[in-house]
Amino acid sequence: MTGDRSTPLESLETPALVIDVARLERNLERWQRYCDEAGLANRPHVKTHKSIEIARRQVALGARGITCQKLGEAEVMVEAGIDDVLIPYNLLGNGKLERLSSLLGRARISVSVDDVRLLVGLAAAARTAGRELEVSVECDTGMGRAGVQSPEAAVELAAVIARADGLRFGGFVTYPAPAGAAAFLQAAVDGARACGLEVPVVSAGGTPGMWHARELMPTVTEYRAGTYAFHDRATVAAGAAGLEDVAVTVHATVASRPTRDRAIVDAGSKALAYDPGPGSGHGLILEAQGSVIETLTEEHGHVRVCAPDRLELGDRVRIVPNHVCVVSNLFDEFWVARDGAAVGRWPVAARGRSQ
Amino acid sequence: MTGDRSTPLESLETPALVIDVARLERNLERWQRYCDEAGLANRPHVKTHKSIEIARRQVALGARGITCQKLGEAEVMVEAGIDDVLIPYNLLGNGKLERLSSLLGRARISVSVDDVRLLVGLAAAARTAGRELEVSVECDTGMGRAGVQSPEAAVELAAVIARADGLRFGGFVTYPAPAGAAAFLQAAVDGARACGLEVPVVSAGGTPGMWHARELMPTVTEYRAGTYAFHDRATVAAGAAGLEDVAVTVHATVASRPTRDRAIVDAGSKALAYDPGPGSGHGLILEAQGSVIETLTEEHGHVRVCAPDRLELGDRVRIVPNHVCVVSNLFDEFWVARDGAAVGRWPVAARGRSQ
Numbered sequence: 149m150t151g152d153r154s155t156p157l158e159s160l161e162t163p164a165l166v167i168d169v170a171r172l173e174r175n176l177e178r179w180q181r182y183c184d185e186a187g188l189a190n191r192p193h194v195k196t197h198k199s200i201e202i203a204r205r206q207v208a209l210g211a212r213g214i215t216c217q218k219l220g221e222a223e224v225m226v227e228a229g230i231d232d233v234l235i236p237y238n239l240l241g242n243g244k245l246e247r248l249s250s251l252l253g254r255a256r257i258s259v260s261v262d263d264v265r266l267l268v269g270l271a272a273a274a275r276t277a278g279r280e281l282e283v284s285v286e287c288d289t290g291m292g293r294a295g296v297q298s299p300e301a302a303v304e305l306a307a308v309i310a311r312a313d314g315l316r317f318g319g320f321v322t323y324p325a326p327a328g329a330a331a332f333l334q335a336a337v338d339g340a341r342a343c344g345l346e347v348p349v350v351s352a353g354g355t356p357g358m359w360h361a362r363e364l365m366p367t368v369t370e371y372r373a374g375t376y377a378f379h380d381r382a383t384v385a386a387g388a389a390g391l392e393d394v395a396v397t398v399h400a401t402v403a404s405r406p407t408r409d410r411a412i413v414d415a416g417s418k419a420l421a422y423d424p425g426p427g428s429g430h431g432l433i434l435e436a437q438g439s440v441i442e443t444l445t446e447e448h449g450h451v452r453v454c455a456p457d458r459l460e461l462g463d464r465v466r467i468v469p470n471h472v473c474v475v476s477n478l479f480d481e482f483w484v485a486r487d488g489a490a491v492g493r494w495p496v497a498a499r500g501r502s503q
Numbered sequence: 504m505t506g507d508r509s510t511p512l513e514s515l516e517t518p519a520l521v522i523d524v525a526r527l528e529r530n531l532e533r534w535q536r537y538c539d540e541a542g543l544a545n546r547p548h549v550k551t552h553k554s555i556e557i558a559r560r561q562v563a564l565g566a567r568g569i570t571c572q573k574l575g576e577a578e579v580m581v582e583a584g585i586d587d588v589l590i591p592y593n594l595l596g597n598g599k600l601e602r603l604s605s606l607l608g609r610a611r612i613s614v615s616v617d618d619v620r621l622l623v624g625l626a627a628a629a630r631t632a633g634r635e636l637e638v639s640v641e642c643d644t645g646m647g648r649a650g651v652q653s654p655e656a657a658v659e660l661a662a663v664i665a666r667a668d669g670l671r672f673g674g675f676v677t678y679p680a681p682a683g684a685a686a687f688l689q690a691a692v693d694g695a696r697a698c699g700l701e702v703p704v705v706s707a708g709g710t711p712g713m714w715h716a717r718e719l720m721p722t723v724t725e726y727r728a729g730t731y732a733f734h735d736r737a738t739v740a741a742g743a744a745g746l747e748d749v750a751v752t753v754h755a756t757v758a759s760r761p762t763r764d765r766a767i768v769d770a771g772s773k774a775l776a777y778d779p780g781p782g783s784g785h786g787l788i789l790e791a792q793g794s795v796i797e798t799l800t801e802e803h804g805h806v807r808v809c810a811p812d813r814l815e816l817g818d819r820v821r822i823v824p825n826h827v828c829v830v831s832n833l834f835d836e837f838w839v840a841r842d843g844a845a846v847g848r849w850p851v852a853a854r855g856r857s858q
Binding site for chain 2: 161163195407412414418422444447477478480
């Protein structure tokens with residue numbers, strides 16, 4: 149943490165990204181305890197915070213390792229000493245394979261794939277590194293994103309991985325885990341075992357469903373949640389947390405009061421991100437919960453003020469983002485608040501590392 | 504420009520933000536010529552590119568100065584030697600006023616306001632700097648954002664500015680300039696003159712309407728456009744440019760082909776931004792213009808592939824963003840391409856400077 153003296157939150161320049169560190173710690177501990185009690189491996193997703201300090205806390209509390217969505221994030225985390233990273237993303241192209249190879253020489257790295265054509269490149273990267281690469285099969289269990297489309301396809305790909313020189317079959321990965329995911333995954337596990345394959349890990353993820361992770365066991369053995377560290381409007385709406393658990397808010401200032409029912413805050417789409425959330429509006433103003441952030445332009449949040457909210461010119465407000473993961477990525481640093489004062493700053497170390 | 508050797512575009516790590524510098528230069532020159540021929544002051548908005556290199560080109564071509572939406576952007580630009588900056592944003596709070604004062608000692612800075620209560624702070628900042636501060640009145644001529652609501656209110660505020668110690672009335676500012684804006688602004692100008700005030704500048708803005716700026720003259724004397732440097736799906740849809748004028752694309756790779764009609768590209772909302780655009784989809788894939796980027800998750804662009812588009816695994820594509828200004832803000836640097844090769848990099852120097 150950058151060693152600042154304690155600073156009143158009201159004096160932070162807005163828009164500011166502020167962590168309530170007591171809530172963060174409580175969120176991290178509560179989930180780790182759930183995983184420990186359930187016997188579920190916790191592999192938190194760092195895309196939410198992109199912060200070395202938070203990743204280290206997650207590992208110290210007992211996480212199995214971390215999840216990174218991109219190589220660039222993994223590079224930052226390995227450089228910081230995190231030594232077990234899953235990248236559940238198809239990696240292809242010479243540049244990325246060289247970077248993977250370099251990482252593989254420095255830490256335990258595993259990846260996932262959904263296409264047999266990717267294996268040649270991965271095997272070459274492993275060969276260059278002189279280390280075996282663990283490769284899981286990504287399964288599309290309903291998200292409609294990447295992933296093989298059936299348990300049969302998953303088993304077929306698993307078998308090819310298991311036979312490939314330099315690669316080791318790591319298991320099955322999905323995100324999130326909608327209804328039917330456990331059946332899909334169990335069918336894949338059964339199929340793999342019928343082919344004589346061991347299935348070391350079956351990994352699901354997603355904060356909205358995290359408190360139901362136990363119901364996916366014993367099929368699922370590992371869980372990847374990211375947003376649980378901070379929570380946001382989406383995970384509160386999903387019932388995974390209460391507003392009192394939200395550990396990150398964007399502090400903003402009412403910069404204009406052009407009409408009786410319109411306020412402009414100095415946080416727009418470059419601070420709150422336009423990504424959709426539950427219900428109406430682009431974030432929840434904690435001090436004006438009946439009012440609505442109707443739209444965002446780049447540096448303006450357009451608020452329809454509803455009585456009895458006031459939102460006077462110059463008022464400072466705290467906004468719960470719709471989707472905090474994209475918001476962290478817009479800032480260079482978090483302000484770390486404890487007992488109502490900012491006590492330091494943490495860099496968003498992997499901000500912008502989308503490559 | 505960072506002195507890289509020429510690099511084939513196909514070897515850039517994706518997602519990458521790439522400028523076609525010949526198109527950029529053509530866009531800058533064409534608009535400057537229009538302004539010169541019309542006798543309109545050009546004050547480009549740097550929020551689009553946040554790049555020192557591009558701001559310098561704009562000034563070298565004849566821009567009157569630049570526009571910054573936030574103090575943080577202005578600080579970067581003044582540090583780089585740009586000496587005339589308009590910040591059309593209400594500035595309030597001790598921190599921002601101190602920063603304004605500091606900037607005012609180093610460059611010609613002007614601001615706008617929409618509320619008389621802001622003047623005390625601005626006057627104090629000017630006093631501290633020992634320099635007069637030029638303050639314009641922001642007018643809401645239909646955007647429904649910040650700004651005074653009537654020409655009468657604009658004149659009233661102008662008169663208070665003109666009488667305030669340390670402040671100089673700068674004129675009227677609006678964004679954009681919808682139908683009726685010219686009448687609003689002319690009424691404000693007439694009212695101000697009737698009170699004995701000079702109106703040095705009347706400033707409108709917006710790339711979509713830029714080629715109609717002449718029609719706002721003689722009321723409007725200055726124009727602030729930002730996106731014109733790059734163009735994007737929105738400004739092409741508005742008729743301000745053709746696809747052949749788009750100077751920035753996000754280069755991406757097809758990272759997964761899970762089904763016959765679904766492709767996943769490695770550019771999601773952390774590379775393309777979720778901000779809405781014209782028509783359907785979250786960007787236009789130049790190599791697959793009949794296909795649709797149906798949704799974005801953080802690191803995945805979900806594409807519905809429509810024949811005859813192919814989008815094979817590993818294909819590289821160029822995506823025209825819906826709204827390029829928020830996309831620049833997600834990257835640390837632009838790759839600069841000329842004649843089909845990357846010849847260097849420019850930092851997005853004011854990226855994240857939303858404070």
